[in-house]
Amino acid sequence: MFNKNIEIIKRFHNSHLKAKSRIMFSHNGALMLAVILFSVILPGGSHARSASGEQTQQSGESILRRVDQNLSSKNRVFESSMIIHGRRSTRTITSRSWSEGEKKSFSEYLSPAAEAGTKMLKLEGQLWIYTPSADRTIQISGHMLRQSVMGSDLSYEDMMDDRNLTDTYDSKVVSKDTIDGRDVLVVELTARVTDVAYHRQKMWIDAERFVPLRQEMYAKSGQLLKRMELKDVERIQGRWFPKTMIYKDMLKEGKGTEFRMTKIQFDKQIPAHIFTKASLR
């Protein structure tokens, strides 16, 4: 048994090295657009670093700033559908969300009946959930952050990273590509600080509209962890905005989770009481 296992390991080494060399070709890190669409965060105004004199890095940062101009806003109110593709069935959960800046957001689930009334509040790095059936508010922290949101490919911890990309990543344009007939710039982001969720990310940004069409997040080892595909880019209140996003945990089997923005309003005044724990009940 022992020798047999040693043999298995040796065979594994060979295949593993080959697989690893395929994985390691590119490393990335990331901004959570799932979070953006989910109401949770959007990077606010970016402040470009001028430290690097390299043309590629400046280009990467200026591109990210233009992306921010499209995606970020002082506040927003929107309704969305989250379509969760399970192994046996597909579920659709609709919600209404309010968000202000990067650190405040509030969501209420509208359907299906089993989830209706569930509310989620993100406030200054803390996350609370109110469940009407139990009539209880709980704080999501520690190991609970690793759990899936409503069975989707998104975990609660994915919703908690709320810093600007330009504050935490060095970026550079590495190549050009085409997605769905649109020219894109491939921007590679490498963490310049140690306390970020993803060490490296890769973004495919529409070269004309400056909206990301694909984003990949990688582990330190180079393993691809998450991928987002962004579609249905429309011009809303003077900015380009993707109304559909498919979020996929690449380590998990399945088709991923789809978010569709059904209504969205930018820079709408939101009453302060929305972002309080009292509004959960």
Added chain:
Amino acid sequence: MLSFILAFRNLMGSGKRTWLNVSVLSLAFVVIIFYNGLLEGWNVQARTDTMAWETGNGRLSHPLFDQFDPFTLADSHGKTDEGLMTLLGKDASPVLITQATAYPNGRLFNVLLKGIDTKQSVLSVPVRLMDSLASAGEGGVIPAVIGDRMAKAAKLKAGHIMVVRWRDANGTFDAREVMIAEVFRTNVPSVDVSQVWIPLEHLREMTSMYGEATYITLSKEGVAKLNGAGDDKLTVSGELYKGWRYEDEDALMHEIDTVIKAKKGSSTVISMLLLCIALLAIFDTQILSIFRRQKEIGTYIALGMTRLKVVGIFTIEGTIHSVLAIALGTLWGMPLLKWIQHTGIPMPSNTDQAGLAIADKIVPVYSAGMLLATVLLVVISSLVVSYIPARKISKMKPTEALKGKLV
């Protein structure tokens, strides 16, 4: 002596009624011993297995570590004291814990990644194969061992590979593939369910927690070494020793002791019910004897016996029921209990899902203390229920008794 002979003859004279009472009491006697033996057997097995697999004979834990609170895991790790580790040598096994997500066959599992020294011999977690693979390892493969509950839940076997994702000390995601080197079988679910054991040095490197541990498990010799380590003797359980919280065997076994205590409470209720039924039969027999044997009582007193002595005869009569019951119980119960001890009591497959250490079969343990306590319980309780009705005799008038009139 006369009282004993008289009492015994009277009892034998009652025939079937006596043997019926004795049989019921012997059943209660054997069942009480069986129940207590079963719980004692579970207690011994749970303590032995938990110490062998999880706790050792003592533990030095990070002050923030609470094994029942996963919220403490993120912060409960620290550098081990080099002097301490040198002193303890092979009598200590540091363990580092971090939360992770495993993806066996494309499914998501929240797991605890536990790093264990592959040279350790304090715990029974099998490290030999992991050590060989880690030594031979090229290309970054991480060997792991898992328990069979985890293997069953995740549908994993030895040789299977899965991706594990975790956050390092700075919170950055990392992911690597681990290979299941071995699937072990243990009676302790808390080292098995949702847990993946990997070499300690790998986990330290993966999480950037170099030289750190969540707790240090100590063997008996390890505890003795610390106790004999000059002025720096171990403090009482729960207090800090060189920055680590020391927990002794009793503290580590507290949960098991609490569960056994609770179980003993419920088994006592059942045993007492059974004993009460048997004692009720003796009580009734005593009442009936006194009612039917009034002339005999009157004769005893008329012949010069004191009332107290007559009360004594009737009390002894009742108590002899218990002596006979113990003898009968020993006769049929001992072979049965020995046989059960030999074969063990099979436990349902899902019993250990509560997280307690329970073997597939529990082997009852009948200690001398427990046997003596049960014998005393049966004898004293039957003495009491025999005496209570016999007290009436002291109020009898001998002349009326001789006439057979009611008291």
